[in-house]
Amino acid sequence: MIVGGGTAGWMTAAGLSHVFRNSGISIELVESDQIGTIGVGEATLPHLRFFNERLGIDEAEFMARTSATFKLGIEFRDWARIGDAYVHPFGDYGRDLRKVAFHHYWLRAHQAGREGRIDSFSLPVMMCEAARFGMPSADPRSVMSSFSYAYQLDASRYAAFLREYAEARGVIRTEGKVVDCALTAEGGLVDFLRLEDGRTVTGDLYIDCSGFRGLVIEQALKTGFEDWTEFLPCDRAIAVPSRMTVENVPYTRATAREAGWQWRIPLQHRVGNGYVYCSRFTSDERAREVLMSNLEGEALADGKVIRFGAGKRKAQWVKNCVAIGLSSGFLEPLESTSIYLIQAGITALAELLPTRDMREADIGEFNRVMDLEYERVRDFLILHYHATERDDTPFWDYVRTMPIPDSLAYKMELFRKTGTVVQYKDGLFLHPSWIAVYLGQRVVPERYDPRADGVSEVDLARMLSEMKSMISGAVDALPTHEDFLRQYCPPEMA
Amino acid sequence: MTQGTASHDILIVGDTIEAWLAAACLARMLRKTSRQVSILPSPQSAGTPGVVALPPAMAELHADLSFDERNLLRFCRGSFRLGTDFKGWQGDDSSFVLSHGEPVSSPGEGALHHYWVHAGGKGGDYSAYIVEALLAAEGRFAHSEPGAAGEPAPIHYGYHLQAEEYRQYLKRAALHYGAALVAGDVDRVETAVGGGMLDRITLRDGQAVAAALHVDATGEGHLAGQLGGGGWTERGVGPFTHFATGSGATGPLGLETVIASETSLVVDVPTTGEGGRTVMTTGPGGIAPLRTGQRTPWTGNSVSIGASACRLLPFGCASMSVALAGIGKLAGLVPDDGAMAIASQEYNRGMGMALARLRDEQEMHLALAAQPWALPAERMSPENQRRLEQFRSRGRVVTFDDEALTAAEWAALMIGHGALPERIDPLAQALPQADAVSRLAALREFAAGKAARYPMQKDYLAAAGVLAPALGEGVA
Known part of the structure; x- marks a missing residue:
């Protein structure tokens, strides 16, 4: 039983109806036309492509129906200093050489005054600046394989699109406003939901997609909220x-x-x-x-x-209720993570969906995975605010000097001293993302990896020059973003 | 540092395999930089094992060092390693091969093991879906499938090498890449005031040496043991307290065998030379005490690698995986003076995770054994307990940062020891059981057909000239 429509509710319904087709699991979604949705996250991350692909959604049709455009990254203006601008791209910088990350070679040349910004070595950044677009290549030898892309879309239309998809696959939509959540006397499990007109709806597992209110996870089950506004004060x-x-x-x-x-x-x-x-x-x-x-x-x-308030629910899965979307937590849309976190919740739930019974082992694993996702996104967001030189307004002076989590302080110190990006397997943002934001926010390493000295100055200069030429040549050969959209997914396709 | 002491940038101390491997890697990596890598091969290694098992990642490292694989195998009288045969672990005559490979495919969208469980005992041996496991059991090998259409999938392999020859090989490589040899024997190690930093190492001839960074590859922690905070923590992996080593391994080339009994583990590693046998016992039946444990690897200006940092039970690729993790992480964090503190912090953080995951692998074997010495599951790490709980609960393979095994290898390990999921992926469950059984049979046939096209490893090595005598051959 999915409680609430909107982006989270219909993504969950669509995802689960696809994964559990032919499994005998019935999915019902209850929502009310009276309640508006937040329409969270018009900008997305590349992961959404894989979600849509797994559902078998035709990309061009989806883009036309949601008025979507392509997204190669996020441009940040005036963050470290007024007048600064940088792009956090969905792609790599240059190419690693002899197992040494590219940014160390760039840093060596930069410190010697022979290279300017690292952006020239990022194909997606250059595509952004030229407002051009082309599809990435699957051939790892092609420079066009060095980036990915996401979408900028109308989230309300996306929810409607997925509703159509889910209903066609057997998801039952029940119109009604949930006014009460009844718990069982023994165990305090969610028993049924009462609707405004007196009807009741029930399920084995309740997925709370009711938004900030957390109708089931919070109002009924009193799960509690972990407040992160100390680090992310925008509200x-x-x-x-x-x-x-x-x-x-x-x-x-x-x-x-x-x-x-x-x-x-x-x-x-x-x-x-x-x-x-x-x-x-x-x-x-x-x-x-x-x-x-x-x-x-x-x-x-x-x-x-x-x-809103930044933070997350103390647990995303409690008893027979799983929270997905804004009911599970909120992190401001600075890095377009809202839809990603919905997707992560759906993926974890699909892998851990109870069959005959609800096991603590599954619940614990779901909460572990989602906690990790939230915490690693949190640190990345705080970096944008804290790594600033701005003190021109009380807000910027506060975030510049506020205490930050130890985990982030450690990551920043390591990068500043050695140019090393902390590695982890799980979690959203990988090396290139951290490098983009560190450098964009003027967190520049004091030293580069000594192995980068293993290339002669002449060879390094030639290598960097060839990379830049290859990237600029690739960009020049691409159509404009507008032309690509007109040809690929014109509005009349919708 | 005391005046009158010869100073070095990076000084590796030890005469072990990991000492020379570190010297070769760091010297090659830094050869065109201003950093000099030096090695003081002391104390002389007395405990070099007869053979070493190298994990697949070593093939990549050897390539970085421009090693000629045939030359290496010929010189070290080695063979390609494909996996380990675990015999007797369940207290009966059952066995299974844990290989470095992955299943050829799956009957559906979920992982193979869900369908295999769904087949309810009609899926044959789990290892029958993994080409590397089939090759290992039959003693076959080639780098890829002979005569395969299109681009053939590569075989995942490591090496079994005669240890002394490998040490010599690495020594030549290290010197070839410019590691400076510091002659002498360590007499004493002195620390600076406070005990947190190495001040100098005095040699028996009275000379003294020191470095910005010392690498303790002595195998016994001769440097680290002198530093405050560098103490050794005994942490036994199971009840094995003594061990003995010898030669004379049996079994197919490429396949290590670990035979369990109520009181011992016998590890056979075949090579094209004498091979090696290690016996671990639960009491003093072995000759030498078996120490397992670890220390905080980087303290002050000294970093421990290999057995100086961590000792696990001598089976699988444990010792070389420890060495490889240490050298790999050190390569990315060679600091200058201003970054020593944060570099050591990051190294210790990363190594802490890497060593924990290597220990997890061994502890899982021991916990799933049906032997008197089996490790109680609750004594495993919390991560391993979660891994086993999740797998048993629903076949989910949980992995963490710095894993030594892939998800498929973990599944094969747990299934091999008889840990089966109670529930499976609903996607697999939705497939009628008869369909799962027939699709699995087709996959087994497919894998077996592929395996049958590979030559015997001995023939493959002979054809490559690896079995020819090696006289005075060099490196690279």
Whole structure:
């Protein structure tokens, strides 16, 4: 029984209906048309491609139906210093040589004053700057294999698209507003849900996709919330769509503002905008003023204030209830992780879905996996705020000097002293992502790997020059992002 | 450092396999840089085992060192290693081969083992789906399938080498790549005030040497034992307290055999030379005491690698996996003065995980044995307990950072010892059992057909000239 529609609910319904087709498991989703959805995460990460592929979704049709554009990364403006800009790309920098990461070679040349920014060695960054797009290659010898891509999409349309998909595969949708959750007398398990009109719905396993409220996981089961606002103090957002007035670019933009940051997400038919801010440092009125004065095109709505708090549920799976989406936790959309965390929850649940009984071993494993996902995303987000030189507003001065988790302090120190990125197997952001944000936020290593000296200066200069030429040549051969979209997934396909 | 002491950038101390391997790797890696790698081969190694088993990752490292594989095997009278045969672990005559390979395919979207369990005993031996396991059991080998259409899948292999020859081979390589030899015997090791840093090593001839970074590859922790915080923690892996080594292994080339009894483990490692046999006993039936344990590997300006850092039970690729992990991590963290503290912290963090995962592998074998000495499951690491619990519960293979085994290898290990999932992936469950059985039979036939096309390893080695006498051959 899935409680709540929206992106989380329908992604869960679609994912589980596909994985458990022919298994005899019946899936029901209860939602109310009266309750609006947050429409979380218009910008996504490359993992969503694999989710859609596994469901057998045709990419061009999906993009046309959701007014999606391609996304090669996120541009950060004014974060470390006012006037700075960098892209966190979905792809590698250069190519590693003799088991030494490329950025050490770049650093050697950079320290000697022979190379400028590392961006020139990233194909997706260069594609972003040229507003061009092409599909990646599966041939590892091709420079076009060095990147991945995600989508910028209309999340409400995506939920509707997946609803159609899920219902076609047997998911039952029940219209109704859940007003009460009854627990069993023995064990305190979720027994049934009562709807506003008096009907009841029941299931063996309840998947709470009810959003921030956590209708089942929190309101009924009192799971508790782990508050991370000490590290991620932004607690409000205003979202406003605007008319598209400039060329459509294949990236999301996050611009630092006086008490937070503003997003810009270009879709095919409009631009999604929003201001994530901290209410301790600015008012709702001032935030709205900042957002509206920084729109590129005409606003298409007034925008309402959304309140949230960073953190996660103390457990995502309790008894016979699993929380997925905003009911499981919230991390601001700075790195477009909301839909990814939904996907991670679905994947873990699919692997651990109870068959005959609910076992503590499965519950513990699900919570372990999801805790790891949340914590590693958390550290990555904090890095953006804390690694700044800005002290021009009280907000930036606070985040610059605030205490940070020991795990992040260690990662930053290691990179600063040795250029080494802490490695881990599980977790979302890998080497290139950390390198992009470290360097973009001016966390520059004091030294490079001594093995990088194993290449002569002449060879290194030639190698770097060839890489740059190869990348710029590849970019020049690509169509513009707009032309690619027009040809690949025009609105009339929808 | 005391005045009058000869100083080095990186000084490796020891005459062990790991000492020379570290010297070869670091010297090659840093040969065009300003860092000099030196080696003081002392104390002379008295306890070199007869044979060593090298994990598949060593093939890649050898390639980095530009080793000619045929030359290496000829010189070290070695063979290609494909896996280990565990005999008698369940207290009967059952056995299974744990190879370095993965199943050829799966009957559906889920992992093979779910369908194999679903077949309810009609799926044959689990190892029958893994080409490397089939080759190992039959003594066959080639780098890839002879006559295969298209690009053939490579075989995953390690090596079995005569240890002394391998040490000599590495020594030549290290010197070839420019490692500077420091002649002399260690007399005493002195620490700086406070005991956290090595000050100098005095040799028997009165000379003194020191380095910015010392690498303790003595096998016994001769340097680390002098440092505060570098103490050895005895942590037994199972009840084996004594051991003895000798030669005369039997069995197919490429297949290590570990035979369990109520009081011992007998490990046979065949090579094209004498091979090696190790006997571990639960009492003083062996000759020497068997020490297992580890220390914090990097303290101050000294980093321990290999047996100086960690000793596990001598079966599988344990000792060389420990050495490889240490050298691999050190290669990425060779510090200068300003980064010693954070580099050591990261090294110890990474090695802590890597050694824990290597220990997990051995502890899982011991915990799943049906022998009087079996390790109680609750004495395994929390990670291993979760791994076994999840696998038994629903066939989920949990892996962690710095794993020594792949998920498929873990599944094969647990199944081999009889740990079976109570429930399986619903995707596999949805397939009618008869379909699962027939698809599995087809996969076994496919794997067996592939394996049958491989030559016997002895013939393969002979054709490659590996079995020819090696006289005065060099490296690379």
